[in-house]
Amino acid sequence: MEDKYIMALDQGTTSSRAIIFNHDGEIVAVAQKEFKQYFPQPGWVEHDPVEIWSTQAGVTGEALLKAGIQGDQIAAIGITNQRETTIVWDKKTGKPIHNAIVWQDRRTSEFCNQLKKEGWSEKIKAKTGLILDAYFSATKVKWILDNVEGARQRAENNELAFGTVDSWLVWNFTRGEHHITDVSNASRTMLYNIHDLKWDEELLELMDIPASMLPRVKSSSELYGHTVATITPYNIPIAGIAGDQQAALFGQMCLEPGMVKNTYGTGCFMMLNTGEKITDSQNNLLSTIAWQINGKTQYALEGSIFIGGAIVQWLRDGLGVIRHSAEVEKLAATVENTDGVYLVPAFAGLGAPYWNQDARGTIVGLTRGSSAAHIAKAALDSIAYQTMDVLNAMQSDAGIKLKELRVDGGATANNYLMQFQADMLNSKVIRPKIVETTALGAAYLAGLAVGYWKDIDSLKKQWLVDQEFEPAMTDEQRAPYVKGWKRAIHAAQAWTETDSK
Ligand SMILES: Nc1ncnc2c1ncn2[C@@H]1O[C@H](COP(=O)(O)OP(=O)(O)O)[C@@H](O)[C@H]1O
Numbered sequence: 449m450e451d452k453y454i455m456a457l458d459q460g461t462t463s464s465r466a467i468i469f470n471h472d473g474e475i476v477a478v479a480q481k482e483f484k485q486y487f488p489q490p491g492w493v494e495h496d497p498v499e500i501w502s503t504q505a506g507v508t509g510e511a512l513l514k515a516g517i518q519g520d521q522i523a524a525i526g527i528t529n530q531r532e533t534t535i536v537w538d539k540k541t542g543k544p545i546h547n548a549i550v551w552q553d554r555r556t557s558e559f560c561n562q563l564k565k566e567g568w569s570e571k572i573k574a575k576t577g578l579i580l581d582a583y584f585s586a587t588k589v590k591w592i593l594d595n596v597e598g599a600r601q602r603a604e605n606n607e608l609a610f611g612t613v614d615s616w617l618v619w620n621f622t623r624g625e626h627h628i629t630d631v632s633n634a635s636r637t638m639l640y641n642i643h644d645l646k647w648d649e650e651l652l653e654l655m656d657i658p659a660s661m662l663p664r665v666k667s668s669s670e671l672y673g674h675t676v677a678t679i680t681p682y683n684i685p686i687a688g689i690a691g692d693q694q695a696a697l698f699g700q701m702c703l704e705p706g707m708v709k710n711t712y713g714t715g716c717f718m719m720l721n722t723g724e725k726i727t728d729s730q731n732n733l734l735s736t737i738a739w740q741i742n743g744k745t746q747y748a749l750e751g752s753i754f755i756g757g758a759i760v761q762w763l764r765d766g767l768g769v770i771r772h773s774a775e776v777e778k779l780a781a782t783v784e785n786t787d788g789v790y791l792v793p794a795f796a797g798l799g800a801p802y803w804n805q806d807a808r809g810t811i812v813g814l815t816r817g818s819s820a821a822h823i824a825k826a827a828l829d830s831i832a833y834q835t836m837d838v839l840n841a842m843q844s845d846a847g848i849k850l851k852e853l854r855v856d857g858g859a860t861a862n863n864y865l866m867q868f869q870a871d872m873l874n875s876k877v878i879r880p881k882i883v884e885t886t887a888l889g890a891a892y893l894a895g896l897a898v899g900y901w902k903d904i905d906s907l908k909k910q911w912l913v914d915q916e917f918e919p920a921m922t923d924e925q926r927a928p929y930v931k932g933w934k935r936a937i938h939a940a941q942a943w944t945e946t947d948s949k
């Protein structure tokens with residue numbers, strides 16, 4: 449195994465990355481390229497699928513060069529991706545018929561509201577485990593078929609393919625030979641029945657989507673096919689696929705029921721492994737497929753927070769109070785506390801556990817003494833409070849009390865945030881040595897499939913702790929923080945006085 453490696457392709461919302469891992473699960477090389485975000489109308493978010501592919505192909509080659517290795521030294525590729533983002537392309541030419549509609553895009557909110565009024569929420573939740581929302585792929589596919597000229601007819605003539613980003617990448621890497629996805633990505637489309645493990649005919653009919661457009665659904669760890677000689681002259685096995693949050697759960701080695709991870713990236717995504725059991729959430733969380741390996745399907749409960757680290761980008765790009773994300777910690781440290789200022793980053797509505805499409809960003813508690821530092825601190829705190837809300841919902845759904853939270857993603861670099869998180873959760877927060885757990889999870893899924901790693905047990909010892917944050921507040925100290933947050937959340941929702949939930 450010495451001269452062999454595994455390559456993970458992490459196709460995220462803002463950049464495409466390729467990371468090469470060695471047999472000890474250590475990073476050997478990383479290549480990353482950002483790509484353009486399109487905002488054609490308020491609430492709309494698009495990507496160019498060709499740019500997704502070209503940046504991903506580009507970093508694949510670059511990572512090989514940086515590692516100084518050849519394609520035949522890659523034992524397998526694992527793919528992990530931004531989920532729900534929807535691409536429709538022509539099966540013959542491989543050309544997309546529209547830009548990718550990104551998971552954050554809200555253009556189908558009205559249609560979702562209409563479906564809610566027609567009483568579809570419960571049925572959709574029962575079949576797919578999901579909350580009826582514009583976040584998921586189903587209504588995005590329908591929008592493309594309804595709005596691109598001639599699309600519906602072409603779809604009915606079996607000329608069009610739909611896929612999430614994993615499908616699109618595999619299609620391109622295999623030059624159209626494989627039109628597939630894995631169960632974890634399928635479970636985010638709002639078209640897949642997570643009990644029967646099948647595309648759901650009734651939902652396809654409701655969305656008016658022909659079944660011929662859909663990818664074949666595979667497990668998360670198996671040999672799917674080989675790359676054609678696009679990037680290297682070698683045909684590299686593609687052997688792992690998982691949505692990025694599921695891959696992070698796997699990379700964090702949260703393999704047993706009851707284990708939880710939270711990823712602090714653009715958004716925050718908390719996942720609890722629920723084993724082979726599907727939990728019917730009473731607290732507005734999602735039931736979703738974690739992965740399927742060797743015929744065994746494992747499930748998870750998920751709380752999706754739309755704005756996490758992105759609030760720090762807003763401090764940088766929107767308010768201009770910092771120049772680099774990392775400066776936020778220093779700015780926040782210049783004040784003891786927020787002096788009663790709360791910020792609710794509901795820029796795109798609120799996700800779990802509120803699911804309020806119309807809530808909007810709110811800053812409350814301002815006084816004449818409030819400064820940029822108070823707002824920066826309140827912004828960081830909002831990430832921790834939102835996570836606390838999701839965790840409370842999760843504990844109540846699953847009937848568990850959290851012992852520790854494993855964390856990863858860009859914003860976990862912020863020690864203030866991690867400590868405040870531990871204080872608000874009243875539980876230990878653990879940051880592992882490798883915070884690239886999304887890519888690591890995809891690498892593990894691929895490596896297991898081709899025998900690069902013997903079994904899951906042999907991977908567990910590779911998970912190492914960087915730092916543990918112990919809670920340091922009493923219940924009495926915590927209570928006023930939480931109380932203020934609840935009022936702030938109320939204010940963000942009262943602003944639009946919506947009843948769309
Ligand atoms: N020191 C920091 N404190 C808080 N947030 C940070 C810090 N450094 C980066 N971030 C935030 O982390 C996010 C990037 O994390 P990453 O895991 O790369 O996200 P994604 O995969 O969603 O693109 C950005 O939103 C950025 O603002």
Ligand SMILES: O=P(O)(O)OC[C@H](O)CO
Nearest residue numbers: 460461530531551713714
């Ligand atoms: O690309 P990320 O890391 O922001 O993740 C996006 C999620 O998969 C959306 O559900």
